[in-house]
Amino acid sequence: MTEFETIRIETDERGIALLTLNRPDKHNALNARMIGELTKAAEILGADERVRAVVLAGKGASFCAGGDLDWMRAQREKDRAGKMEEARTLATMLAELNALPKPLIARVHGNAYGGGVGLMAVCDIVISVDTARFALTETRLGLIPATIGPFVVRRMGEGYARQVFFTAKPFDAAFALRCGLVSTVTEAEKLDACVEAEVEAVLKTRRGAVAAAKTLCLELGGDDPAGLAERTASLLADRWESAEAAEGIEAFLARR
Template identity: 45%
Template sequence: MQYETLDVGFDGQVATLTLNRPDVRNAFNETMIADVTSAFTALNGRDDVRAVVLAAHGKAFCAGADLNWMKKMAGYSDDENRADAMLLANMLASVYRCSKPVIARVNGDAYAGGMGLIAACDIVVAVHSVRFCLSEARLGLIPATIAPYVIRALGEQASRRYFITAEAFDCATALRLGLVSEAVDAAQLDATVQQIAATLCANGPHAVRACKQLVQDIASRELNDAMIEDTAARIARTRAGAEGREGVASFLEKRTPGWRN
């Protein structure tokens, strides 16, 4: 897996994708959008990968869109702008829909589209000093493509505030609002990410994927009879599946389940 704007590494069952445009604070352009989409699509189909870490080189995690790229878009037609926006939307969806759990390793500030990347991940570990900002309104723009993910992560009320004020907020605020899962000192960032990845890899791989899909499917649905029947059907399928049977048997027999061997 070779990309112009990403470094890709593997450590056992964990893949790490590292944004690699530190000279522009890892701002994304059309090349990075294509690289991230392609990388997540490829990893999604690999049975040997059980978790993905999204990281970044340099002092910033991601500053959002590259201003030179945005300047070029100003001359696009409406159809060209729509097509370009769909590429960004599809990149974010490739992260959110990845069947593997995705951990964001946030070493530096995340602005605008960078917050969208983080919000699309499942678990976010950030350094205490990191700052976040939905800065689009300062430029007369709106955070439209990232909105589905950011609103889910921040909640409606906080999103109202930070979308319209475009003010920066610190890691402690992001942790309180739920965007950040865990805040750590810089020296503990890698160890914390590795520990979470190891925990994910110790669980049943099919169960982890099904749990991720379960949350996405259930979170925004009405609690009605159809949902109740759906959840009952899901656990019934899981119990009858090979992984479920192996998990229960290994627990009762006090041995290690097969997926950890």
């Protein structure tokens, strides 16, 4: 089994894999290593015939706090080509999880921001506690949620995306349920039972039919978000190079 630093994979006797974001001290914020390891995890789990479904969870207080501060600092120092390459890497990870030929169920026990919302958007079923809060705060920094954008907009629709992309206002689990980002909202003590109910439903199906049905959904859902990676990388690089972003990111990194 591949050794990971930022994630964990545990598979039970039923073939249910628990994929855990394992940076609790950083609120499971995404960095280059985690992005690479999640991409590898998608490859491993997709190819493992024993795996019937994957539950994506987070360790610690948060589900995923978005981009790691040190990762963002490193991004800021790269040239345009480097910024675009990093965006492509993130887009590839999201695309691999989105196309995983197994049901991907998110167990959202805490808050999710930025890239964490992107991870939710590529899951087939999202179970969230009623106390969780979400936000896409990129515009506060002078940036845009470009890389995750195709996945999030496809999930919640343009109308709802307009409500959260522009203002960067946090939204609650009720809104997330209404816009389709979340499938089920529950109390914390019932979270695992709700996840287990989805797992049990999957175990009553035929794995080949499930994989084919997921492929069908991806094909009928419109343009493949992965195909927009080059365009979104360019748009994000444009924002990185703006005076607004230079000021906003500096303030954010200095915690002003």
